[in-house]
Amino acid sequence: MNLAIRDIRRHKTRFLLTCVGLGLLLTVVMAMSGIYRGLIGDATKVVEATPAQIWVVQKDTRGPFAESSRLPEDIEHSIAAVEGVRRASPLSFQYVQIPRGDKAIRLFLVGYKLGGIGGPSVVVDGRAITKKHYEIVVDRKSGYAVGDTIHLGLEDYTVVGITQGMTSPSGDPAAFVSLADAQVIQFQLDNEAIRNNRERVVSTYAQLASVNPFMRDRATKQALTAAENPHFANAVVAELDDPSMAPEVASYIRRWNHYQVFSADQQREILLKGFIEKSQKQLWMFRTILVIVSGVIIALIIYTLTMDKLREIATLKIIGAADRTIVSMILQQSLLLGLIGFAVGYGLIRRTYMMYPRTVTLQPLDMFVLFGVVVVICVLASILGIWRALKVDPGAALSGG
DSSP states (O other): OOOOHHHHTTTHHHHHHHHHHHHHHHHHHHHHHHHHHHHHHHHHHHHSOOOEEEEOTTOOOTTTTTOOOOOOOOOOOHHHTTEEEEEEEEEEEEEEEEETTTEEEEEEEEEEEEEEEESSSSSSSEOOOOOOOSEEEEEEOOOOOOOOEEETTTEEEEEEEEEOOOOOOHHHHHEEEEHHHHHHHHOOHHHHHHHHHHHHHHHHHHHHHOOOHHHHHHHHHHHHHHHTOOESSEEEEEESGGGGHHHHHHIIIIIIOOEEEEEEHHHHHHHIIIIIIIHHHHHHHHHHHHHHHHHHHHHHHHHHHHHHHHHHHHHHTTOOOOOHHHHHHHHHHHHHHHHHHHHHHHHHHHHHHHGGOOOOOOHHHHHHHHHHHHHHHHHHHHHHHHHHHTOOTHHHHHHHH
């Protein structure tokens, strides 16, 4: 006779409802573990999807993600000329928020040179960008489909392809356009701003009455050209002939080209330590609190179940039942409560994780670790009930106390 099972049958409804409640709590714990892993994956997704060993950014910055970085597009040629560099390519990154119906959608816009480094690694639907202007590839998470039109800046762009799992360090869906289009979107002024800027420059040079008119007009045109130049990038990435040469190549570029250089691993470290570190700590804190709360709930439930059957436990003692029989009954109830709750939680998270707004990555190792933690918590939580059961006086069965 299994006393634990027979006792659970007596309080079946309460026991099952408790299992469901614990399962919901463990679902939140699993979701936070998945969000934590997804946070790491999102933060490093762009760096890992870019087949480059070094990232060249503006001097004295930690760009292009943790800080703003801006440098001329054409430095790709000087970087490509460095010994050990196979090819180099400029990239631009920016966040855009655009209206879509009654809501606004936020995209992480990546501009890359067609045929260069940094484009979408996989296109699951449609095709890659083949034209220099007015084509865009977006992640499936954005909700757009092939053939849709997206208005960015002053122009409309046609969705020609869909990627899967490409997000920004903040978890927003990524979108890819040609570098030429990205520069217009990011750096090109609108028509009114261009007119105002030209009037300001012309007015400034017109005040230089002592300057030769021909030289003044020429300087004015040069100033306007420089002010309206959109040919900038946020980073230049480079692929090396030998990845082990990254430190030497980076040192050379810092010394002779006067730019800041990071390896791909250093970019990941910047993103993980500076960009999402606080979010990681917060998720760990909440997950720890929820695990402790789960243990307290199991302990209270087991203690309550034990208090409800003190007279039956006293009767078992009178008829000669060993203490290990009583301990086994309580321990089995606690383990069943935890295991059923874990099964409920795992089943729920497997069916709902794709509905979360942030990326949720469920790793088998995390689930095994949490399972082990739940088992340990169940064992520890049963100690209070076992202690109370072993203190029961066998005479309570005869006295009715």
